[in-house]
């Protein structure tokens with residue numbers, strides 16, 4: 769039974785465009801995987817705390833030597849890592865806020881990128897340990913950035929996913945959503961068309 773982890777971070781909840789696009793994909797996936805398991809983590813509705821010295825200190829301290837505070841912080845990270853480790857498919861809804869990814873999503877990344885757990889350092893450089901997964905990213909942006917150096921999101925999300933071992937990443941972006949009703953409708957229609965095409969390529973597992 770395949771598991772899909774759906775990460776949302778729109779401050780507009782289910783009305784967010786990234787939520788809408790990613791929901792469409794997840795519904796398609798669910799239809800093709802009736803026995804599949806979908807885990808939803810809404811990072812805007814239930815934000816994680818910023819990574820801090822307590823958490824990082826806890827990561828670097830042997831289990832039995834951790835303070836109570838460190839143990840709580842490590843348990844939070846462990847839970848998030850167990851969630852992504854248990855999923856074959858990762859779906860990320862990716863709004864653009866102030867030229868970057870939502871801070872709530874960044875906080876999640878900070879809790880799951882953990883040396884010795886989700887990546888390790890080797891003689892040949894860092895090696896990601898969350899292998900064998902596919903990621904699908906659904907970006908929503910008010911302006912136009914794709915293919916330019918102002919696209920701070922796509923290279924970043926690919927880098928960070930690759931760093932933890934997830935190299936099979938598909939990105940669909942709906943852009944120009946704040947450039948008038950016509951541009952918005954055209955962009956969403958194109959993105960939904962891309963999702964339909966993508967859904968047609970899904971395998972039995974992922």
Ligand SMILES: Cc1cc2nc3c(=O)[nH]c(=O)nc-3n(C[C@H](O)[C@H](O)[C@H](O)COP(=O)(O)O)c2cc1C
Pocket residue numbers: 777778779780783784785786787862863864865866867868908909910911912945946
């Ligand atoms: C606080 C805020 C900041 C935003 N910053 C940007 C921005 O820097 N660049 C941009 O193209 N659009 C920006 N937008 C527009 C959003 O990218 C657009 O509304 C998109 O649909 C957000 O995704 P969501 O609907 O899933 O929340 C911003 C919107 C908000 C509310």
